[in-house]
Amino acid sequence: TEPVLAHEEMLHNLITLTLREGVNLQPGQVLHLNYSPNELELGRLIVERAYQLGAKYVDYRILDERNDAAQIRFASDRFHYPDYLTVRGDGLLDGGGARLSVLSQSVPDAYDGLD
DSSP states (O other): OOOOOOHHHHHHHHHHHIIIIISOOOTTOEEEEEEOGGGHHHHHHHHHHHHHTTOSEEEEEEOOHHHHHHHHHHHGGGOOOOHHHHHHHHHHHHTTOEEEEEOOOSOTTTTTTOO
């Protein structure tokens, strides 16, 4: 029979596969990583592995549904996407960066009542 891999080893292998084959992260490349607050440990493991695989820089962002809902609920009439975020995204794309998002619903009712 096949040996059973420990959970940590399986997770390490899955992260490596995702970064090498799914994202095609190359040595010297920038990785832009988005993840949910409840994926904090996984996000940290991805950052670590990306650097081990030669990423020049890992630009990470934790996306929080409650913060997004507050923006929609209380500031949608004056919402402005900051220019620096556009420049950040354009720089990533122009520089040949890679992007990965690991998102899961952490607050099931965060958007209740919002249209």
